Amino acid sequence: MTKRSAQEESENNVLQSIVSKKRCFVITPIGNVGSEVYIKANGLIDAVIKPVLQELEYHVEAAHHISDSGSISNQIIERLLEADLVVANLTGLNPNVMYELAVRHARRLPVISLAENETKLPFDIQAERTLFYDDSMSGVENLKPRFLDAVNSIDFEATNHDNPIYRAAKSSIMQQIAATDAEKYIIDRMDQISSQLSEIAIQNRKSSVTRISSSPDFKIVIGGESPTKLERLHIQSLAEAYRLGIVYGNAYPNALFVFSTSREDSANNFLKALTEKFPKLYGHIEG
Template identity: 50%
Template sequence: MTKKCFIVTPIGEDGTEVRRSADGLIDSVIEPICKKLDLEMYVAHRIDTPGSITAQVLEHVLQDDLVIANLTNLNPNVMYELAVRHSVRLPVISLAEEGTALPFDISDERTIFYKNDMAGVKSLKQILEKMVNEAMNDKSPDNPVYRAAKSQVMRELKPDGDFESYIVERLDQFETMLSKSANRSKATSVTNASNLGMFFATFGSDNLSSKEIGDLIRRLEMDAHVLPVFQERNNSMAIPIQTSTQLSLIEKILIGSGKQFDTKFIEGSST
């Protein structure tokens, strides 16, 4: 049975630079590799089957044997579909044009960066074909959502190990954030005022218990209206900040925890 590969990509309107770049990457690199490896390729704007395109896209994202995600320009739809794919723990390959600044949540994940020129096409083909073969043979794909689901933090946040409900809930929150981000990008001065940056808190040797982490995350979500991401491997927390009020509330909540921590604020960063 022929295996399926779905391409998650920014699309843009016909004739735009976004569409030309996306189609060029698909036609010159991805499709030839899929044909060579006997993979049936699908792309959202080339699906001609009647019905809801959104439902069809999500079906491919959730069920196809492989997903290749083009993160260039950090398109909100692309980022959401990548998160959905991560939630089902199936093979996915991420690639982006050189110069793309990946969000904090996936900056540590393996990504192929390519040059958008003729020489870049040749180099990308070799690397991508190798990674496709590796991904198709990977029986236990790793990603940020799966790592989080394994952590003890999840067990404290949801009773009875109900990880599926937690993941669906977080994806809904993620979709809301992306929608707000897309709306803000249509404005100018409003965008600058509402996207302050990224706040980091590192707890160092003052280790937090799973219950303390869960309580702190819930407090930040409820009182400061933010979505913190806890990194267990370096005992730190990253929090996207949209308003100065959120920044003040976060600092107050962290100080109130009674824990020792170091902070860093990077202006203009975004998840």
């Protein structure tokens, strides 16, 4: 086998590996190379999106990763319409990002939205599930299990996924076929109730974040054999399910994890669930 043919075979193997994987396209602000926007956008991809999705055997790509010849706009639209999953970084509310998100919504395929804390989402997507995060090392570790849960919760077998564009179109159609004023009144009331419920959901999410960040009374110190990357993601996802915070610092130098909570029952239930699922781990509760 010649050197050239061996190289071609290696390239073909790489391409075949990519084709066989699910595809994720990342909608993101890019900015100029070396700018703060560029560094932050790539940091989110490299520290959270890629590690989580590569463990799930996804091929991850953003617009500035595309090296194919031809129209970049056409290639972006093609990926928005065909990718198995799209992840949208809404930080900064970049106009291109919002446009590309609308294209994906029109296709009614899965989208996961991320945004840095303090991002003020437009009213028409405020009710959509968005994973907010801190731009810090601890923020990255907190975001990973929540992002993993969001991916695992997607029903990829569903033919259509709910989003603002679909709901607006559906509401318009319903209004057109309503035969009487009474029916129109009922539809209007349903829309009002839906908006109120969305507002309540937003407030609940905000209060949940406040509760998690409040001073904890109990710490769960975990030791044992070091987990794999995938096991670590599962552990952090389990901690998120029990609404535990993560403790950082040097107070526990031999611990693998230290979690915090204000509820003793949550601490006990989490520790029991963790050690049953991962027998190589052990722990104790302080406080």
